[in-house]
Amino acid sequence: GAVVSQHPSWVICKSGTSVKIECRSLDFQATTMFWYRQFPKQSLMLMATSNEGSKATYEQGVEKDKFLINHASLTLSTLTVTSAHPEDSSFYICSAIAGTAYGYTFGSGTRLTVV
Amino acid sequence: RKEVEQDPGPFNVPEGATVAFNCTYSNSASQSFFWYRQDCRKEPKLLMSVYSSGNEDGRFTAQLNRASQYISLLIRDSKLSDSATYLCAPNSGGYQKVTFGTGTKLQVIP
Numbered sequence: 001g002a003v004v005s006q007h008p009s010w011v012i013c014k015s016g017t018s019v020k021i022e023c024r025s026l027d028f029q030a031t032t033m034f035w036y037r038q039f040p041k042q043s044l045m046l047m048a049t050s051n052e053g054s055k056a057t058y059e060q061g062v063e064k065d066k067f068l069i070n071h072a073s074l075t076l077s078t079l080t081v082t083s084a085h086p087e088d089s090s091f092y093i094c095s096a097i098a099g100t101a102y103g104y105t106f107g108s109g110t111r112l113t114v115v
Numbered sequence: 116r117k118e119v120e121q122d123p124g125p126f127n128v129p130e131g132a133t134v135a136f137n138c139t140y141s142n143s144a145s146q147s148f149f150w151y152r153q154d155c156r157k158e159p160k161l162l163m164s165v166y167s168s169g170n171e172d173g174r175f176t177a178q179l180n181r182a183s184q185y186i187s188l189l190i191r192d193s194k195l196s197d198s199a200t201y202l203c204a205p206n207s208g209g210y211q212k213v214t215f216g217t218g219t220k221l222q223v224i225p
Contacts, residue, residue: 034212034213042217043202043215043216043217043218044159044202044215046212046213046214046215049212057212059212091156093158093159103149103151103161103164103206104149104151104159104161104204104213105161106158106159106160107158108157108158109157109158111156
């Protein structure tokens with residue numbers, strides 16, 4: 001099966017610091033990865049589409065300078081939350097597709113708490 | 116209009132009941148869909164794919180109604196462990212973005 005490994009699972013950081021979240025496709029190559037954010041009791045919100053070797057495509061209302069995405073290889077995409085604030089506290093999840101038969105495989109998510 | 120729309124629920128059903136919920140979609144060109152389940156504070160996990168011929172896997176049956184542009188998920192003999200939020204999404208081919216609906220929350224009660 002297709003596996004996407006996401007780290008860290010949870011992180012607590014101080015306001016103003018930056019946090020990097022990694023997503024790796026373990027047994028397939030992912031030229032495209034998607035980053036989502038989910039607030040408690042709300043739906044998954046697509047933040048950006050990460051493309052290997054090119055710039056990410058951000059959804060309307062998502063600050064590209066705040067949420068830095070890097071997709072330098074076919075198996076790794078990173079999301080860096082810069083100058084994090086308490087309102088950035090959320091559940092961040094990445095996903096990729098190994099093939100249409102597998103659907104979208106999600107990472108296990110990162111629960112970010114900014115204090 | 117949103118790509119997919121779902122009744123957020125919650126649907127509270129007794130154990131052993133049959134429950135069904137729908138997901139309407141706006142893009143008439145969509146050929147297939149996915150149903151996912153998401154447990155509280157966890158990532159979504161693929162439940163099943165839905166094509167024009169439908170799909171059945173044990174107690175779960177998914178159908179695609181092109182004329183009315185919705186997909187359905189039927190769960191028979193509900194178990195307590197079926198309690199989760201069920202999300203639908205169109206199969207965009209993997210390289211185009213996909214947006215999810217709000218999901219439908221199911222609570223199976225003893």
